[in-house]
Amino acid sequence: MAKKIINPRLNAVGGQAVIEGVMMKHKDNYAITVRKPDDSIDVKTYKFSSIRKKSKILRLPIIRGFMNFIDMMILSYGTLNKATEMLGIVEEEEGKFEKWLKKNFGASILGFVMVIATILSLVLAAGMFILLPTAAGGLINSQIELGWSRAFVEGIVRVIILVLYLYFVSLIPDMKRVFQYHGAEHKSVFCYEAGVDMTVENSKTYKRFHPRCGTSFLFVLIIVSVVVSSFIPFTDVWLRTATKILVSPLIIGLGYEFLMYAGKHDNKLVKILTAPGLWMQRITTKEPDDKMLEVAIISLKSAMPDEFTNFTPPVSEVREAENLENTNNEETVKDSE
Template sequence: MKPVDVGGQAVIEGVMMKKKSAYAVAIRKPDKEIVIDKKEFTSFAEKVKLFKLPILRGMLAFVESLIIGMRILTYSAEFFEVEDEKDKEPGKVDKFFNKVFGDKLDKVVIGFSVVLSILLAMGLFILLPLFISQLLKDYLPNPNLINLADGVVRVVIFLSYLKIISLMKDIQRVFQYHGAEHKSINCLEHEEALTVENIKKHSRLHKRCGTNFLLIVVMMSIIVLMIIDVRTFWLRLGVRLLCLPLIAGLSYEIIKWLGRSESKIAKIIAVPGLWLQNLTTREPDDSQIEVAIAALKEVLEKDEEDHQVCAQ
């Protein structure tokens, strides 16, 4: 098997594939037509070389993936607006924001969405476990046990969250596209032609999946935060916020190593994340695989074009 530097994400009725400095989003519209949007993307690391260093590159990749993710989710949602909403006259609030921000409104909305997502994630996976473990401190006098309780609560919340959203019908379709994304990349890594029949043979699980990354972040946070001995609520909160970029950076390095390595240790470490993908992926149908193929071929063609330009 040949690892490839391609990542992806499932969106509403579609798939995004990213390779180096470009990404392509393929969407199956309500009329069954597949539309593709291809974009250039220049990482901030190209401007500031410091962010190409280990750990720092993971911190940056985490932020940039959030930005791209919100951008493509917004794009895919545009095809599935309720018809009544399309014909409705913009309200006063819509007119005000259009007047203030003009052509930059989409960027403002994406930026706001990223910030809101981060705040909600921090509330659910940092503040809530911290609050619960703080209530237990009188019963757990050892600070390591308090931090361990914090971590266990965080794991339970994370798994419960994934289980709950996996029961939603609309999310299940997104998870099918997630499966199509993984199966397509697995097919590419096995150097087989990107056809529906070939892709159907491959696993819907992948070691470099974002689900693996999130699980590693959760587990890594337990290890890192058990090392630091602070007991007051505000100090513990401050430590968690300050350590979050470090934890994300370390987790990124681990997920990249898992993608490259075929060692027994790597396979053992990858097992929990692969198991968890049984929740976050579903077997796709042929039409969903066709969408994944369209996105993947588009981004691969772009990469080939770049190689040809460089060779000239």
Template sequence: MKYTSIGGQALIEGVMMRGKEDIAIAVRKPDGNIEVKMEKGSPIEKWKIAKMPILRGVFNLVASMTVGIKALTYSAEFYAETDENYEQSKFEKFLYTKLGKRADDILMAISILTAFGFALVLFGIVPTFSVGLLKSVITNQILLSAIEGVVKIGVFIAYIVIISQMKDIRRVFQYHGAEHKTIHCFEHGEEVTVENARKYTTLHPRCGTSFVFLVLMISIILFTFIGWSNLIIRILTKIVLLPLVAGLSYEFIKIAGKSQAGWVKMIGAPGLWMQKLTTREPDDQQLEVAIAAFKSVLDRMGSDL
């Protein structure tokens, strides 16, 4: 096995691949051709503080969300142009009229905050308040935290299952599988082609799904030691500790991407199981898109993998 730092993200009819400095966004356009756009990574990742253990996980998460939403927006634009029913909202029109291109940054910030807020409510506030209703019946703090953990995982699985029923999301999950197959092919030392990539699994230890699931698991363990007497304080404390949880999860994902140790595989196994919900077998055309993005980044990196 040879390991690479290149990672990716599935888009709307496309795949984004990230190297240490460069990003390649490959999209299958409505006319059938593949468009590849090269960009530089987030400047956040170049800060010295962003390279420190634990802290780098927090900075990487922010950079990944920023780059990911930007790439997702770019891929969606190809299909918005061909959608006769698509029209900018009044708020978008107002921002572009007043700010021009700077409106992109405002919309990006709103998207990130909205995504973070949605995740906080769904996986943080809802489980805590729902389990908090049992305080009068269950007084054991560890048991309450365990139940909260089960609710969190249940909500996460239910959310993935529900959105996977959408046709467009199933297509994104196929591109997710194409991304993983392409990286596996390279890491196994084979020439990165459709024929070679096709045979590999759609599951990969260095995956966002595994990261999210690991965040849930670490938070369940860490938040067990936070009291249940005041639910508001419990939620605020959990928000304050989120950077620590994200940092620890990131460090493990980095280890999991390179290590074949038994304990690493055991801890990472639940995340791989979850990927069976967030990846699908891609077709050859989807593999072509993932390979185009991967090779574009690889060419820029040279031997610095």
């Protein structure tokens, strides 16, 4: 039987929606493209250095998944920061506190706030998606002996929390446009993977639900965590929670490997396991308008200069590429390979 040829464009590019724009990333390049209030488009391109390049060990299966997660977190932080600067949201006179931060730590007030916000969000996420489901499972287990099925119950609680969280976030008016840009990102990536001309009209024909989306990744992590947690023998809530946190790198690594596999295969098992994440993208993505698709396409092409050699955005839309490889790993990002 002939070996099935895998489309080389699959997993070649990934992205992220930002305020009024899209970030696209390919290998050692990523581009941030935003539409400014005056309707002009601004593009910035960067080089990055992934943590995984520091050692061959970090590129081993499962380990590379957790390293990719760290890359992705750092990229998201840096991308959101830069997008707000490109939109002119932070263009105001420095106050005394910001001057003190720059003098002592070399950080802007926005950067400082985002670091604190990131730390708090991680703590909140651990509380919502690890501690709370574990406590709920412990409460039920105190009334009914659950045994190994406790992990399944905790997984159900985790799904309920995630769905409610995403739903309430979607009610925030400003998030609708971010979710529309999220849809534009997916449509443009699908268009590229299909190998057709990267135009707004072509991109509009593709669906906005992508199997490698971060939303799908969250559901994959929940499924993997149920399997891994079923082997945790502890019933004490705090001890069980601590163990889950310790094995989180394993769960993230396994989830990453499955997501990369799912991006290149379309069998029944993949469809079943990715279905919940695709369904949830009905909340986290919305249908984009033509201007949003234009931004996403420009961002994708800007991130892939070696492939789109004839693509040159108007001069007013491009800024000089910057190499931030040695800037405290601030620009480390998710590697699509």
